[in-house]
Amino acid sequence: ELKVEQNPLFLSMQEGKNYTIYCNYSTTSDRLYWYRQDPGKSLESLFVLLSNGAVKQEGRLMASLDTKARLSTLHITAAVHDLSATYFCAAPPSGGGSNYKLTFGKGTLLTVNP
Amino acid sequence: DVKVTQSSRYLVKRTGEKVFLECVQDMDHENMFWYRQDPGLGLRLIYFSYDVKMKEKGDIPEGYSVSREKKERFSLILESASTNQTSMYLCASASQVGELFFGEGSRLTVL
Numbered sequence: 497e498l499k500v501e502q503n504p505l506f507l508s509m510q511e512g513k514n515y516t517i518y519c520n521y522s523t524t525s526d527r528l529y530w531y532r533q534d535p536g537k538s539l540e541s542l543f544v545l546l547s548n549g550a551v552k553q554e555g556r557l558m559a560s561l562d563t564k565a566r567l568s569t570l571h572i573t574a575a576v577h578d579l580s581a582t583y584f585c586a587a588p589p590s591g592g593g594s595n596y597k598l599t600f601g602k603g604t605l606l607t608v609n610p
Numbered sequence: 611d612v613k614v615t616q617s618s619r620y621l622v623k624r625t626g627e628k629v630f631l632e633c634v635q636d637m638d639h640e641n642m643f644w645y646r647q648d649p650g651l652g653l654r655l656i657y658f659s660y661d662v663k664m665k666e667k668g669d670i671p672e673g674y675s676v677s678r679e680k681k682e683r684f685s686l687i688l689e690s691a692s693t694n695q696t697s698m699y700l701c702a703s704a705s706q707v708g709e710l711f712f713g714e715g716s717r718l719t720v721l
Binding site: 527529531537538539540541544546584586588596597598599600601602603 | 641643652653655658666668700702704707708709710711712713714715
């Protein structure tokens, strides 16, 4: 059974600080996805990481993928209140191909305080 | 922009009623999915479809069925709704790199 584990599950940060969310997964796939969910809303795609060593950045968020360690990180730089949301990572099963049946982590609830 | 549209944002049904949740995507994606999201349990895959008339069970298919008669439309059916099916239901379609695009969600309450 594919496992995707995020930590921490709850993160309270001060504005201006840096922090990292970790995503460990058990598949041998070389893909990993990050999503954001605002309260009461649906999920929005943030990053698609398609190979070992992939790094993507958007504003104050940067995601990376280490397939050998089966680890992805989402780094937050100089947090602002607008980043408050729940962040999910998701991994496909081993074997690649066209099987897009993702397993999601439980999500990290990020609260950025002034 | 990819658009995934779910037919109902909020529904209230009674136990035993048949419930249809419809989802339409406009990007010609082959793969479509139905998830449910519950506090503390995260997102769980109910069913997915990789082509018209093709479907596969996800992790929690019991009590649900699906229909995909056209490529753009994927419907989730609760034959006889029960209170434990009260949840947020999320439909998604996948791009060729596996990126999921989600609809706005359908919040179902079963009384």
